[in-house]
Amino acid sequence: MWEDDFDITKIRSRWVLDSRSNPTVETEVYTLAGGFGRAIVPSGASTGSHEALELRDGSREFHGRGVLKAVENVNTVIAREIIGMDSRRQEDIDKKMLDIDGTPNKSRLGANAILSVSLAVAHAASSTYGVPLYFYLGGMQAYLLPVPLMNIINGGKHAGNELKIQEFMIVPVGAKTFREALKMGSETYNSLRKILKEKYGSSAINVGDEGGFAPPMKNTREALDALIAAIKDSGYSPGKDIALALDAAASEFYDDKRNVYYLDGKEYSRENLINYYKELVQEYPIVSIEDPLHEEDFEGFAIATQELKIQIVGDDLFVTNVKRISKGIASRAANALLLKVNQIGTLTESLNAARLVTMNNYSLIISHRSGESEDVTISHIAVALNAGQIKTGAPARGERTAKYNELLRIEEELGSRATYPGIGIFKHYKLGSL
Numbered sequence: 001m002w003e004d005d006f007d008i009t010k011i012r013s014r015w016v017l018d019s020r021s022n023p024t025v026e027t028e029v030y031t032l033a034g035g036f037g038r039a040i041v042p043s044g045a046s047t048g049s050h051e052a053l054e055l056r057d058g059s060r061e062f063h064g065r066g067v068l069k070a071v072e073n074v075n076t077v078i079a080r081e082i083i084g085m086d087s088r089r090q091e092d093i094d095k096k097m098l099d100i101d102g103t104p105n106k107s108r109l110g111a112n113a114i115l116s117v118s119l120a121v122a123h124a125a126s127s128t129y130g131v132p133l134y135f136y137l138g139g140m141q142a143y144l145l146p147v148p149l150m151n152i153i154n155g156g157k158h159a160g161n162e163l164k165i166q167e168f169m170i171v172p173v174g175a176k177t178f179r180e181a182l183k184m185g186s187e188t189y190n191s192l193r194k195i196l197k198e199k200y201g202s203s204a205i206n207v208g209d210e211g212g213f214a215p216p217m218k219n220t221r222e223a224l225d226a227l228i229a230a231i232k233d234s235g236y237s238p239g240k241d242i243a244l245a246l247d248a249a250a251s252e253f254y255d256d257k258r259n260v261y262y263l264d265g266k267e268y269s270r271e272n273l274i275n276y277y278k279e280l281v282q283e284y285p286i287v288s289i290e291d292p293l294h295e296e297d298f299e300g301f302a303i304a305t306q307e308l309k310i311q312i313v314g315d316d317l318f319v320t321n322v323k324r325i326s327k328g329i330a331s332r333a334a335n336a337l338l339l340k341v342n343q344i345g346t347l348t349e350s351l352n353a354a355r356l357v358t359m360n361n362y363s364l365i366i367s368h369r370s371g372e373s374e375d376v377t378i379s380h381i382a383v384a385l386n387a388g389q390i391k392t393g394a395p396a397r398g399e400r401t402a403k404y405n406e407l408l409r410i411e412e413e414l415g416s417r418a419t420y421p422g423i424g425i426f427k428h429y430k431l432g433s434l
């Protein structure tokens with residue numbers, strides 16, 4: 001290997017389609033020794049207001065959702081500066097892009113433009129070494145397969161039904177391997193399809209943005225009951241084999257003028273909502289709740305974390321931003337981070353966010369977005385960081401199964417080193433209450 005083998009020789013970006021038929025940025029990076037990396041950025045629907053800016057053209061094309069400007073930024077101003085740099089110098093490359101951008105939320109170049117380059121550079125460096133991305137990022141110490149949080153009933157902004165809670169997830173904590181976990185998830189998904197069809201008719205098995213079913217249900221317990229029935233129908237024991245998790249995405253049903261939440265046909269104060277979650281946690285084997293309260297309520301998150309004694313995840317609350325995470329840690333708000341690379345916009349900053357939370361005993365979940373593609377970078381990041389948890393939708397639809405299937409391959413490749421953590425990864429969950 002020569003010193004300049006890793007030098008970036010070419011960068012090329014284009015728009016491609018995502019799973020909601022919106023255009024998104026794809027970038028390819030080439031190195032001198034023939035290394036090649038490609039990344040496609042995802043896109044959210046229930047976005048946090050403090051996320052880095054996704055640059056959209058606003059012209060008539062694609063109903064204002066075009067990304068030609070972001071693509072052009074990669075092909076011109078970013079390419080000019082990055083070509084010739086060593087692809088292993090991830091931090092320098094990311095820093096250079098932040099400097100060119102010069103804004104706090106990456107609004108000049110666009111976080112979509114920047115992230116596509118950042119991830120493609122990492123892929124190009126790993127390809128030049130001839131090793132998979134998880135190994136390039138995590139080395140010999142990358143061994144932990146993530147427990148999948150599989151969203152099999154969709155509500156909120158991801159579905160056309162009346163469920164206010166956005167995601168109803170199954171968590172195969174009793175599996176011995178990732179492969180077994182995925183099998184259990186798939187079997188439960190297919191049981192749920194059958195149960196929903198019998199009870200609500202065939203229109204109930206239409207799916208939402210993340211591949212979960214979007215049945216015409218009205219309230220939270222109805223959805224949780226269906227999950228329990230599906231788990232049992234597949235021959236598994238709820239709680240022991242398969243636990244449950246929720247993403248409330250509560251900013252979406254919060255009324256800031258009146259400071260109340262509208263859920264299940266009722267109006268809730270913060271206190272009443274936490275009490276409602278408490279009842280649910282007692283009635284169902286729920287190990288994790290994401291965004292139980294709206295995105296500015298750090299104090300409420302701290303109370304919920306204290307009272308519920310399960311994993312409380314900050315997504316819209318933290319937006320993968322070390323400033324907001326630090327504020328959360330200082331006030332003990334939540335005890336887990338949902339890491340989404342496009343919320344912050346570079347690989348370096350994502351890794352910094354991960355380091356910060358793990359050093360403070362918070363849990364880490366690597367996450368997709370509701371608008372996704374065939375890109376599998378997050379599967380590699382999950383293993384590289386030994387995160388222990390991944391959230392990437394239902395075990396159905398290509399853009400979600402792409403991530404799960406890549407994890408099957410990684411597990412196989414790791415061989416006897418591969419470890420599946422099971423219930424132990426939910427360290428904030430009060431053991432014994434399942």
Ligand SMILES: O=C(O)[C@@H](CO)OP(=O)(O)O
Binds near residue numbers: 315371
């Ligand atoms: O809220 C979430 O956690 C995500 C992903 O499931 O949804 P979106 O990408 O729409 O923000």
Ligand SMILES: [Mg+2]
Binds near residue numbers: 316
């Ligand atoms: Mg969320």
